Amino acid sequence: MNGPETAASRPRSEGRATAPPGRRLCEVIANRASGGYRIFSALDPVGPEPGAGQFYMLAAMDGWGQRDGRPYVPRAFSVAEAVREEDGTRLDFLVESVGPGTERLAGLRPGEGLWVTGPLGRGFSPPDELGVGVAGAVLVGGGIGIAPLAILRRQLAERGAPVRTLLGFRDREHTGGIDELFACCEARLATEDGHAGHRGYVTDLLSVLLEGDAARSAAVYACGPPAMLERVRTMCAVREVACELAMEAPMACGFGACFGCAVPLAGGGYMRLCIDGPVVNGAEVETALVAGSGH
Amino acid sequence: MNGPETAASRPRSEGRATAPPGRRLCEVIANRASGGYRIFSALDPVGPEPGAGQFYMLAAMDGWGQRDGRPYVPRAFSVAEAVREEDGTRLDFLVESVGPGTERLAGLRPGEGLWVTGPLGRGFSPPDELGVGVAGAVLVGGGIGIAPLAILRRQLAERGAPVRTLLGFRDREHTGGIDELFACCEARLATEDGHAGHRGYVTDLLSVLLEGDAARSAAVYACGPPAMLERVRTMCAVREVACELAMEAPMACGFGACFGCAVPLAGGGYMRLCIDGPVVNGAEVETALVAGSGH
Amino acid sequence: MELGVEIGGLRLAHPVLNGSGTFDAIAARRAFGDAIVAEFPFSAFVSKTITPEPRAGNPPPRIFETPAGMINSIGLPNKGLEGFLERDLPLLAELPVPLIVSVMASGRAEFERLVDAVAERHEVAALELNVSCPNVESGLIVGEQPEETEALLRVLRPLTEKPLIVKLTPNVADPAAVAIAAERGGADAVSLINTLKATATDPVTRRPWLGAGRGGLSGPAIRALALEQVRAVAAAVSIPVIGMGGIESGADALAFLAAGAAAIAVGTANFRDPLAAKRIRIELEMAPPAVPDGLGGGARGRIPASTST
Amino acid sequence: MELGVEIGGLRLAHPVLNGSGTFDAIAARRAFGDAIVAEFPFSAFVSKTITPEPRAGNPPPRIFETPAGMINSIGLPNKGLEGFLERDLPLLAELPVPLIVSVMASGRAEFERLVDAVAERHEVAALELNVSCPNVESGLIVGEQPEETEALLRVLRPLTEKPLIVKLTPNVADPAAVAIAAERGGADAVSLINTLKATATDPVTRRPWLGAGRGGLSGPAIRALALEQVRAVAAAVSIPVIGMGGIESGADALAFLAAGAAAIAVGTANFRDPLAAKRIRIELEMAPPAVPDGLGGGARGRIPASTST
Ligand SMILES: Cc1cc2nc3c(=O)[nH]c(=O)nc-3n(C[C@H](O)[C@H](O)[C@H](O)COP(=O)(O)OP(=O)(O)OC[C@H]3O[C@@H](n4cnc5c(N)ncnc54)[C@H](O)[C@@H]3O)c2cc1C
Ligand SMILES: Cc1cc2nc3c(=O)[nH]c(=O)nc-3n(C[C@H](O)[C@H](O)[C@H](O)COP(=O)(O)OP(=O)(O)OC[C@H]3O[C@@H](n4cnc5c(N)ncnc54)[C@H](O)[C@@H]3O)c2cc1C
Ligand SMILES: Cc1cc2nc3c(=O)[nH]c(=O)nc-3n(C[C@H](O)[C@H](O)[C@H](O)COP(=O)(O)O)c2cc1C
Ligand SMILES: Cc1cc2nc3c(=O)[nH]c(=O)nc-3n(C[C@H](O)[C@H](O)[C@H](O)COP(=O)(O)O)c2cc1C
Ligand code: FES
């Protein structure tokens, strides 16, 4: 809505799962440690099945605002997995505690109430929509950013698309979710401290992979810290490989109301990441290094 | 400090238990229902034994500020009982949930952290200091106001002073603490709904008692809602019976810093209830019906 | 309680509006589908402020969370007059409630052009004048000066019969003086408060957090300030006052109505719950009447629970 | 970091003072004994504002809790000049830190008498002028008018060599203009912010909650507003600025210092913890140096935890 319109800011009917209006109270049904992160689950009785890359705005029913009056607004979370159960959809979220909001959510106890709004935003596109002859997918995740790639990988697998997964982490404390979210199938790891897989950056693995022929017929889907996303974006641009990035920006509302989540567009101006993203085409944005972004 | 000085505003050495400076983190060691109220206990490793009528400023370590940014300041609580234990003093508090602060404190779980400042304020005086020939005590408690009378009763008993206890409650939901805090010895009850003891007001019991001779040699100690305190105050004034009231006022600090807890003095001007009270001589104040007061 | 209200001839089903720039009905429809239109939470929709030319808005970061509130430095991103009329107006016309368009321009001539073009559209029920902007002629912030505000109204008033609502800035010593000037100039209503000047520091670099350096504070943190300004303004003018600032509940709304507001607006609370305004309206409907002052000023209504005797 | 500071010639061991009226050293000594004097949390003690004659203060209720803050309408209760000099000054002289006496009077003559009598006492290191009061001559709130403020300083400045600190009111459109006037008038420093005009409604009777009807808002709720005013004032004057408003932590204090404050004061936070200022000072001592802007304005310092690549 601000500055030049993006192709995506067409009103309505854009193949996103629309959310029930308003926030709803869901029950927390699980919360377990996963490496240095935690995975908590809520039972959503009414919401639709989310698309990979969509997110929810979450707030604990109690204890919100407990640290110096924060958190005040809800917090945005990519859905890591969504499983239909008889009395609703189980939504899994992977959380890393970096401040008052994530700290509170990481501490949710089963039985507690969780305010949920979503699914929100535009998710990932199928490979074939990203370019002619594109069939496969390369998933590149960094740190907590592996969350949306888990549900993406499952949904791609269901469509029979060939998928390769590359996951990068900083060190032991900043590693988690692999066994729980990527159990199904092998993923190649890179860690900066070398405690698992390749010692170095996940983008090292990507560059090797992009040399191979398979790359031509594959699209890259990435989520992680801004620096990683920007690296992936430029690598793909150089090699003319289609890529979609699940980005982050500070969000107050998540549904286009506050204009807070501005991300600079390649053509100038800004998009609202919550409504025109959080998944963006690498070519669409000016940079993935957005001030204030980064989980 | 404000307006005319009260006898009590003499600086220092006034026979009160002084508190360790600053607030300290104590562990919640128990929290159980008691009728319509709850009794929670914290282990105070460093504080002195409080005098009956003194209070503490309390704030939960977590979840303070969770309802529309409240509670923000700590909440004042009369100590109901204090028991020396090997690794500190167990402080018992009787709480009635009337808003965000009391709600949070009533929900404290054992093991949680509790910020404690105190003991604060001036407690009750021994009978003999309240008049020549005064030896006995009549305790008059209303609702949650019975809390400070429990520790007073114990301390008076230890001095061998004859004590009679009159407790009043509105109805079942607003009754509690009797068995736990007044187990030792018989107390006469009055309830407005008549579910226990005399159907009516606790002040009915007091007036009967004040007719008797024993009254001459007894002082009245009262704590309860403003309307009850004012009634007791005037009854005692008429019969020239010495009486002390444990009053309440909105308090932000509890140690004389904010001047928020103003209570009008008989001589004009105001006292700070937290530092010159909360126990006041019935003759000292203009009224016990102070705007904003009442738990 | 009966909830219908009238603002300068504009009849509203209930007193709960949205604060300009805190709800985008078009974006909300993309996120929530037509269901959000079906149970539209506001009795009138106030658009985000539009300007003569398109604006991209301020560089990020644009928001910072504060104790019980937030700072924003959005910078009025909007499609500009043309883009708004062409692309947004048709969609906003589909809403089930009257449309109030918020407009801002620097300079009287620009403001005239804007008000002219917007007021003539039948889809528009009323205009809100965002005067928290500098007047290029004088360099002064219009809304901070009673004279500037009255002068602007004298220019704009003749342009339309439609209600003109003046959105007051709270960053003044005496908001009532500006409100009186707006009334004198011919305003049909005033709305307040807009956000208060605020800033935040990056905890790591200790430099300004916001891309624009400064912003405006909103949310419950400012409620008590807003309530006082609404009280002061309502006591000073005879035109209706639309009160806002940190309203999150029916009780908050009642406080503003009791302070003299004819209607109220929900802003930041929309971010926490897209249907916050619906809940607030329901809480208003179910609110008990005020209890007359019992214990003589004294412990009036302030003695909860136990009251033996 | 090195914490010593100097305010108009007054050397302080560290930059953490108390806000006037938010800590009563005499009462605190009654509550906590001499221990509170031994580990006195402030580098200088600012007295509650005193007036020429004794004042009883406002009728209760005097406080109302708000989201992340509180409103107070205390009404400057104090013993008056004589009572203060006779009964409080000797006790305040026992404190281990310099004494700054806050004074307020309506009318220049009264202000002169007050400043004269206080400044001549050797126990007094500096004076803070609370100008959030009406001038009986003009009826205007001195601190809201640059001219009134400068004129008052021109009258008071010649009376003493001791530092004169002007406590600014935040209820103005442009606090920097008042600060500049204070500097021009000869002030040695300015302190801000005082509380912001606020009110609250009794949820039951829907009438004003406070006995005085209105009051002032303080606490974390106003921090972002205070920080912006301190930034604007520090950028406009060359005399030291004492910043306050919702400071609760070393990080908050650092933000104010980074915004240009020479020292900071702790107010409402004292109510939550009588030694809050001591904790804040220690957090300041242990604070890491600011990290230079790494990712070019961009994600500067804002990417915590995981950063593979
Ligand atoms: C679309 C989307 C999907 C996301 N998915 C996930 C996910 O699956 N898992 C996950 O763990 N995280 C996810 N995040 C990130 C998550 O939302 C943030 O980490 C969270 O909001 C941080 O809140 P907090 O209160 O814990 O930390 P905050 O204190 O809000 O700090 C978070 C970051 O914001 C900055 N910050 C500091 N103070 C403030 C302030 N007062 N106001 C604003 N910013 C401040 C700092 O850079 C800090 O590192 C996602 C974010 C988006 C936008
Ligand atoms: C010396 C002393 C001893 C006490 N001892 C006990 C005790 O032993 N047990 C016990 O249960 N209680 C005790 N109290 C009362 C207790 O401190 C209060 O009930 C408590 O502070 C209420 O806090 P809250 O957040 O639960 O309720 P609040 O929301 O603070 O409401 C409490 C009362 O204050 C008024 N109020 C409502 N909103 C506000 C607001 N925003 N700001 C200010 N006031 C408001 C209302 O009248 C309400 O009934 C004592 C009080 C004092 C002064
Ligand atoms: C993110 C954001 C954007 C805003 N944009 C506008 C705007 O474009 N025009 C305007 O007049 N007010 C704008 N406001 C002010 C609100 O309309 C409202 O006056 C203010 O936020 C106080 O209400 P609240 O505390 O309920 O949010 C904005 C507020 C916020 C938080
Ligand atoms: C209860 C209370 C009483 C105050 N009394 C005075 C006063 O007598 N003189 C004065 O200059 N400021 C007074 N103030 C204002 C504080 O000194 C300070 O400027 C303001 O509270 C902002 O700081 P804070 O948010 O840290 O409290 C008072 C504030 C409070 C909360
Ligand atoms: S988060 Fe509010 S517009 Fe995107």
Ligand code: FES
């Ligand atoms: S509660 Fe602060 S002075 Fe009594």
